[in-house]
Amino acid sequence: MKIDLDTLIVVLTRRFKADVVSADCQSMPLKGGAVGQVCLVTGIAQTADGDALPYRIVLKIQKKWERYGDPGSWRREYDLYASGLGATFSDAFRWPACYLAEIHAEEDEIRLWLEYIEGMSGLALTGDMYEQAALELGRYQGKLYAEQPAVLRSLTNLSDSDFMKHTYLHDRSWPVVHDYLRSEDCAFPQHLRRMLIDIDEQADEILARIEKLPLVLCHRDFWVTNLIFADGKLALIDRDTCGWGRLGEDIASLIADDADIDRMVDYYRRCVPAYYKGFSEYANVSSIADPCVYELILLKFGYRLAAGYLHAEDDEQRTKVVRTLRQIHDMKTALHGAD
Template identity: 55%
Template sequence: MSEIKTETLTQAVSNMLGTEITCADYQTKPLHGGTVGDVQLITGNATTTDGKILPYNIVLKTQKKFERYGDPDSWRREHDFYQSHFGELFTESFRWPACYRTEMNEEENETQIWMEYIDGISNLDLTGDMYERAAEELGRFQGKLYAEQPASMQSLTNLSNVNYMKNFYHRYRSWNRVYDYIRSNDCEIPKHLCNMLIDIDESVDDIFNRLDKLPIVLCHRDFWVANIFYSDSKIVLLDWDTSGWGYLGEDMASLIADEADIEHMVEYYHTCIPAYYKGFSEHADIAHIKDNCVYELMLLMFGYRLVEWIMDAGSGNKLQDTDNEKMLHIHTLQKIFEIKNEQ
């Protein structure tokens, strides 16, 4: 856990409460973490200059430098975003968590962001209506930025590249371990699903040409259920460290296929994409776009990744857990296959 400095905590909580405090006690609870960041919920009571005792909760996100393939500065991107005027572009119905203090330790290559704790519905507790609402709000946000090209967007220099998704796919495709596996006789993935992935490989040049006809928008690039909160009838979106320029619909591929509600994937494909386009169309005319490429994007972004997960399923766990994990990922590929057949 990151060290919590009393002075920094006092300043962050003062900013959050909108009044100066003299001291604050605290307890910490990990929210999530790993190689990407350390996130702690800090709760306690703060004492104001006039002696009032106010309860508080605040989130401290500490990010150490790490190398993300093809995106070396992503580790500091969220800090840079919060330091900019990017937050002014959000609306009441679609926003990120409020930020109360940021710090950059250049010597340690580490950022700290003190931010709002979001209490809402997230992950697999999201309902179909919430999925649809999140898709529409994101489309509306992206459409507004696309149409208006605000000055605060032009000043953002730390953004992932438009070709990030293509490079990610090519990296996986060049990995013989997964590439050869779906073409081998020992592959445990059903043949029709392997053929679906092989077909994408064989037609990728045509797919990329079709993608290049789509609008380039600001993508979140981690638009999956764990980062989406439905709170007070609004959408709050967390973790902007992978954000950058990408294709219209990239985030929809994440919403539908990235460890989402597998049983409703086909349904959400048919409800969320029209909602996304509806929101985007409020600001930009995209009536001419008949080919959304979301099916292809799901396979380009997650196809080989799912193969890797199938191959690595249950490492060190019980055999039953291994089988269940494999079937979960195979089931995801099956749902993408069903989406293709319904197009």
């Protein structure tokens, strides 16, 4: 990737709070795709005082694209960094510092020059880290819910509060998956088929219950790959799906979105109470008898998993889907026993 050196020097000057006069650089991709890429930029910065400072910076480039039901998501991280939302985070729960946010309207592209945070992420996270993530998320959402800082009223580019509902209804409208679950050809064990069909049949009542839950600022992609633990603290990346949502939406993602399958029930037992404990430090949730996290997991991931099974390339992938659905099924009795 070609790096503009003049821009890099501006970024490094802000990074080190020193007068950087020159720098060399190398870049390597961290991840990328057709509409965006993330790379690690490294090198040595030279200051006017003669210091040679090694650095690592993340450059995230996002081109314009349109996510279903959320056309503004491509530039959302730029808007959030420009909004001052960063002041609402704590030392224990934050996002990476942004040294420079650029938007190139003529190219329909944003560029974010971000702090590089080295730590543990993905399936390397331990059960204690899951629980800490749930606790800190609850504290953050509870604090914003209770205090309603002025910055929340300035956030105009957020995903819709009904985004999860609309996505579920969109997924349910796919006849291939919907009809497969109800066909004689469906290879899922009967109790798993019944679980997915029951959610559809009870969807109106479940969604009505969910819509009574507190409205909170959600990340909406709160899964292990977007969490980085370093020095006992949590950093959260990739906020392009951020928006208003219901209490528990993000915890559903933490527990079920490509998690360690064999530990999903354990994470459910640990993370749901931790999340509510954190939230209740700032807001009273004692009147909420049913947090609906189990239902949120099925609404968010049921059809996605079934579609993954149908389109799987081999038996290993199909087995993984069935194992995941079994774990979700077992969550229903994990906290309070069967209904």
